[in-house]
Amino acid sequence: MNRPLILLFVLLVTVPLLVGAAGVASLLLLRAGYGVLVWGLVPFLVLLLLAGVLAVVIGKAARVTRDDGPKRER
Numbered sequence: 001m002n003r004p005l006i007l008l009f010v011l012l013v014t015v016p017l018l019v020g021a022a023g024v025a026s027l028l029l030l031r032a033g034y035g036v037l038v039w040g041l042v043p044f045l046v047l048l049l050l051a052g053v054l055a056v057v058i059g060k061a062a063r064v065t066r067d068d069g070p071k072r073e074r
Contacts, residue, residue, distance in 0.1 A: 011058060
């Protein structure tokens with residue numbers, strides 16, 4: 001498996017897990033009696049933050065080059 005497919009697989013697995021975790025957190029906050037702003041916004045904002053961190057990590061991993069061949073000029 002080459003590197004782009006691995007990174008795509010990581011995204012296809014982690015993003016639905018993050019969305020599911022945000023949904024569960026929202027449901028638990030709702031059941032605990034918190035207001036709409038808390039159970040509606042907090043999981044969404046945390047999900048956006050985690051998606052941004054994941055995008056930075058995947059972006060840096062995609063830019064890493066190996067030194068096993070001649071370098072191409074752009």
